[in-house]
Amino acid sequence: SVVRPHVGVITAVGPVHLELVGTVERVAQAKAELLAWLPEGGTAVVPAHAPELEPHLPRERVELVRFGEGGDVVLERFDPPALDARVGEERVELEVPFTALHQAHNTLAALAAYRALGLPLERAAEGASGIAISPWRCEDVELPGGGLLVNDVYNANPASMVAALDHLRRRAAGGRTIAVLGGMAELGEESPRYHREVAEEARVDVLVAVGEAAREYLGAPAGERHWVETTEEAAALVRTLLRPGDAVLVKASRAYGLEAVADEILAVTA
Secondary structure, eight states: OOOSEEEEOOOOOOOSHHHHOSHHHHHHHTTTTTHHHTTTOOOEEESSSOOOGGOOOOOOEEEEEEEESSSSEEEEETTTTTEEEEETTEEEEEESSSHHHHEEEEEHHHHHHHHHHOOGGGGGHHHTTTTTOOTTSSSSEEEGGGHHHHHHHSSOOOOHHHHHHHHHHHHHTOOOOEEEOOOOOGGGGHHHHHHHHHHHHHOEEEEEESSSSSGGGGGGGOSSSESSSHHHHHHHHHHOOOTTTTEEEOOOOOGGOOOHHHHHHHHHOO
């Protein structure tokens, strides 16, 4: 009601803020409030695969643009820094300053909005190289000896955890992997289940679980598993575990303050 948007973008629907809204279906309902305020002739940019969102999509008064596999905007190739996408009938080639596949999918949403605003797709590449990812959001930091730190400590939810673990394995390229994972906040009564589901995806060589909620990660198919109560303990433990060439992911909800672990890794390897 303050500023009526002509283009509304929903990047994802998943289990976030469940402590407040209760279910993923209600997450979708809340996000769809954006689409309800679009004017006649506006554009709604939404994920191609978000079944909870389907009942809330405006299908008559606005243009509906879906991004992702099977949608109107799709990823054709991602070989960092090269990213190729199909936007409607047009092909777009970009060079991007990130390596995570989930960030490439976010780029599809941006391209859909870019087109909806009537901007020339042939000029999209001019700004792509200047994309700046916010600090602590899947930051890749090269370590001495060929190692890598994936510093993703800003926040966490089940979908972003799985995406970050996938990114770690891709970037490690068969090398030794360490995941330092804290708990995920605001998941409500189903929190233990969501933590266990993340654990199933934690196929790493070494897992360090931090905090009470993170005990559920100990069921992970990891080669070596540890649990500590505090961030300080995690930092001390990682110092003893780290080897040259390791690829390390550090991720948790903001409340855990795991940037201290990332800082320790950088200090030890400096």
